[in-house]
Amino acid sequence: MDDGTTLVVLGEIIVVLLTLIGVGIAGCVLQMVRVRGLLEEVRTDTQESQQVGRLREMVGGTGRGPVDMFKLFKHIQRSREVEWEKPPRKIELIGGRADILESMKALCEKYYLDAFTISTDDGLVVASSEGDAASDAAKYSYIFSEGGLPDDPTVMLFGIQHKGSSLVGILHTEHNIPDTWVQDMEHDAVEVLRRWL
Incomplete structure (x- = not known):
């Protein structure tokens, strides 16, 4: 080479x-x-x-899944708005009521609600102002336990403690409920439960 x-x-x-x-x-x-x-x-x-x-x-609530930011914003916006300055009505919830259904209907009237259901955190109806609230209880208790938000803007969820159990309040209303009412509604709901259950 x-x-x-x-x-x-x-x-x-x-x-x-x-x-x-x-x-x-x-x-x-x-x-x-x-x-x-x-x-x-x-x-x-x-x-x-x-x-x-x-x-x-x-x-409120803790969730493990992703959050729909638009729904979260709408929820915050609804919770901060008050459509009118009326206080809750002065209505007797227990006296003169024949059963828990009548008390729940009175609670709806007091807070200008279309419907109010209380369910266990696993979806069973405890009390309701409606005759059949099983599907609402199942759907919304699951959403609440997952830290999610209702897909219906007329629905509001909050927690209720009664006799050591965690329950879910499911409200249907066209109105924006003031934050200050939620504690009063929880107190009234617990009083109704104590009387009838």
């Missing part, structure tokens, strides 16, 4: 080595860009999770 051929072979080997090195460096750079993108996604997800957690704390 003469010197010219040797130089050509060495030149081709050097070109191949430089090509391999270039491909390796390019692969490393691409991998670094990919890793950086993944880190940015994780950072964004963490920030969003923290924000969602804070918003969930504002409206």
Whole structure:
């Protein structure tokens, strides 16, 4: 093999080595860009999770699933608005009532509600102003236990504690209920439950 051929072979080997090195460096750079993108996604997800957690704390409940931010905003907006300045009506909830159904209907009248159901956290009806509230109880108790929000803007959910049990209040109303009423409604609901159950 003469010197010219040797130089050509060495030149081709050097070109191949430089090509391999270039491909390796390019692969490393691409991998670094990919890793950086993944880190940015994780950072964004963490920030969003923290924000969602804070918003969930504002409206109550804890959830494990994703939150529909539009529904969350509408829920917060509805809970802050008051359509009128009327106080709850002064209505007797227990005296003169024949049964729990009449007491629940009186509770609806007192707070301008279309319907009010109390269910267990696993979906069984405890008391209701309606004759058949089983589907409402099953659907909304599950949503409440998951920390979700109702898909119906006329529905409002809140927790009730009675005899060591966690219950769910399910309200149907076209009106925006003031936040200050929720505690009063819970108190009245517990009084009704104590009297009849």
